[in-house]
Amino acid sequence: MPDDEQNETTPDGTKRPTLPPGYGDDGGDEAPSGEATPEGTKKPAAPSASSGDAGTKKPTLPPGFGGDGAGGDGSAEGEPVLSRKDFQSDQDVRWCPGCGDYAILSAVQRLLPDLDAEKAEHVFVSGIGCAGRFPYYVDAYGMHTIHGRAPAIATGLKASRPELKVWVVTGDGDALSIGGNHLIHALRRNVDMQILLFNNEIYGLTKGQYSPTSEQGKVTKSSPYGSIDAPFNPVRVALGADASFIARTMDRDPQHMKAVMEASYDHPGAAFVEIYQNCNIFNDGAFFEFTEKETKPERALFLEDGQPMTFAESAKGLRLDGLSLEVVDLSTRRWSVDDCLVHDASDEMLAELLGRIFWDDPDADGNAQTLPRPFGVIYQEERPTYGDLLHTQIEGVTEKKGAGDLDALLHEGDTWTVGEEQG
């Protein structure tokens, strides 16, 4: 029985097999020591007892300290400081060894202690697919729902319990195929929640069919002669749905992932985070050009607000030529960093341009070019959230009409009396 197995493992250990370098580890504190069995079953190794979260841990305060409310580190007054372990459930993590999901889980569990909410206030809502199992592994409130519906379910939860911190965990099939409708409506309504979309460009849990983000021509179990479907670019779907926060990150860059997730949490409104996630079983290497050190500098553009858009270790930059983007070589005298676009996440038009970097758009002269894929916060605007509007309206009506009185409501309208009271 799996649960007996599970009880043999260290309850607080991150149970995961050997991972490729860079996976799920931002502090180097958990050098993988387990071994994947040939069958791929999990045989996790407990992390060393001395491993810590030195990079993220907040200063430990004595109980009751900080009662003046000026703590400023985001922890609740007088509450014990939480660590990553506090957000690890006692459940066996059952993703395939080497799956990018481990790194995402780890990033979330490292981030949560840093946030200004109590553990019990976090709720993770997921749909179906490999990503759907995520809530079982986070020791917070969680709901593993049905295929594609997580944003709708989370909308009801957040609207009716606005004080909760709601996270939606979804995948490319879940969010963009069966649940596309719910995703776009949650975004347009600006429901205050974080939507983490694990994009691996494949249906993994059903063992390898092409997904709505798979590239055209992809050969899979369900497309032996190549997929004829044009793929979605998730960022542009979010732009089209008027999302108020749109970001992209990757499983192989835990620091970046954590920073982007934190920004998404801080954003009041629907925060859409696309995470490039490697499915090493059915779509291995789908994003390696962006994530692996050999090609990453040339192919990934890390956006930072107020900073020029440069990449390839500042040897290249992105400039605007007319209405087209163009890669410029900063190693020659022709272009300098001053010629490069400066990122401004609040600029809608810029976001449109950045969102287009997915297809191979030619430059202004019609020459073929390959633009670097942008990562980071692509767009962010502040506008009222669905919950703000809903509850403001309720408060306004209540103020105007007075708090509801059930007897008065039942007796509303045209009534008449039969019997002794008549007259």
Added chain:
Amino acid sequence: MSQTDADVPSTDGLSTDGQTEALPEATVLFAGDSGDGMQLTGSQFTLATAHAESDLATLPDYPAEIRAPAGTTYGISGFQVHFGSGNVRTPGDSVDLLVAMNPAAVKVHLGRVERGGTVLINTDAFNDRGFKLADLDADPREDGTLEGYRVVEVELSKLTREALADTDLSTKAVDRSKNMFALGLALWLFSRPTAPALEWIGEKFADKPEVREANRHVLKKGYHYGETTEQFATRYDVAPAGLEAGTYRTIRGAEALALGLVAASDQSGLDLFYGSYPITPASDILHELSRHKNFGVMTFQAEDEIAAAGSALGASFGGQLGVCATSGPGLALKTETIGLATMTELPMVILDVQRGGPSTGLPTKTEQGDLFQALYGRNGDAPLPVIAPDGPADCFRAAYEACRIATTYMTPVILLADVYLANGSEPWKLPQAADLPPFEVDFATEPNANGHAGENDENSGAHADGTKNGEAAFLPYRRSTETLARPWARPGTPGLEHRVGGLEKEAGTGDVSYDPANHQHMTDVRAEKIQRVARDLEPPAVYSGAGEEAEGGDLLITAWGSARGAVEEAVDRLRSRGHAASGLTLRHLWPLPPGLEKIFARFERHLVPEQNNGQLVRLLRDEFLRDFRPLGKVQGQPFTPGEIVEEAEAMVA
């Protein structure tokens, strides 16, 4: 209410007038184009009738098209009111007065009119154009169609124009108020008070004094016309029904459902979250609830039926009262979410206002076709409570009850109303909030496993000591021994963090489990939990005439939900003809209420009328192995008592 208008005579004391005939009951049907304002005319006649203290039942009947081409048969909108001094249970078998605004209305509805009944026609629409639009070859007044009926010809359009000759209103606006003339005339004919309608017009057109005065004037003219014309030999009156003392209002089922939900929220202290996608005929509930935001009601117009259900379930996980409403096609879309609610054992209420099916079917016509869908329409074994209110006013009680069952037993509950209930109205004796059944919700506040064996460990599966890994813990699937409900822990409660989901859960811990024995156990426990709902139910009352319950008899007519009125009226007629017949109307379709086996054993024969092709009858055969005879009707119209009587007499003859 006092008479507000001095120049309209009071109707009090008219029954002694030589020209006024007292009737025990009457049925009036207003019919015209969907733009003729027939629903409004009918509801105002109903209001006046309620004020005259008649018991009543109504049947609005309108087309699915919003404004079908004028004058055509498929654009006919009707509103039938049955009122009486006795107990009125149905909108009436046959019509005593048909007010027909055009030839198409005659063509569509004449069949409902009692031979010898009155047909009041708007002669201004009885011309060649009108006949052509109604696809009639000849004038029904001349081709014998109306033979045997008393025909009253009134130039409604012309008289209305004359009445409003002095106003500045456009001809179009003037013509639109001709329904008020018809209303005034009908009020006069049945000695109903005019004050309620005049007052209503005053409020409705408070901002448009000219329209207000025009409508009031035309209504009064219609009333006076009745007095001065000599077309009516007799005027009628229906005495007050002797309703139980108390304060009343007329209520439509849709309103009653909405109020029941607000009451449940108010009494439980849970905020109502109502997820809804517009669908005929359930949208009226959304409209009603969206008015009551000062009760903290959150109405969410979702992107689709699935999101409507999902958002409600999300709110329930959050510890609120998650409710959604729909009709048959929408229920189909909500199926998977309801299954999730069953698996996660979260409370959720789904209102299904049934309409003719399958598929889009008859969107504005009534049917009881979704019983199987409600009972069985999910993958896996997923029983849930199904409740069916038996009258428009009962919708209030049923909605309240559905919410209580859902939260007490941590289960989705389906409430099956239908078009007939939702749109129909009847007098409702208003309850007091203080008299409503108590509605308390216990949220889990602390770990429920402390290392000591608990009293309910039989339900805790592998963890017989009631702990999780030997530590004090919160076990989300550790059940109440009484109800078998699992605890409800609101997110945000420290120490009770837990996960639910659609994967099978281990008893007690709620961990994901694929264990064969555990799945068997959980499936059995989920079914047993639903069965326990029946512990709270009373054995249903058998109807054998007013206030009577026969020991037994030749025939028991067993129906469900909205068929109650027709069944009881049928029983009255059968008994008056010497048959030992009784009726039983089920409000609880699952679990079935206790005591049915004993009741069924008391009767020789069993007839099961229902507005589908035989659904309850199969459930009953399955559960009780008796010879239940089906009587199905799927014509978009409710049963008339006569139809049930006919079948019953054939059985006992």
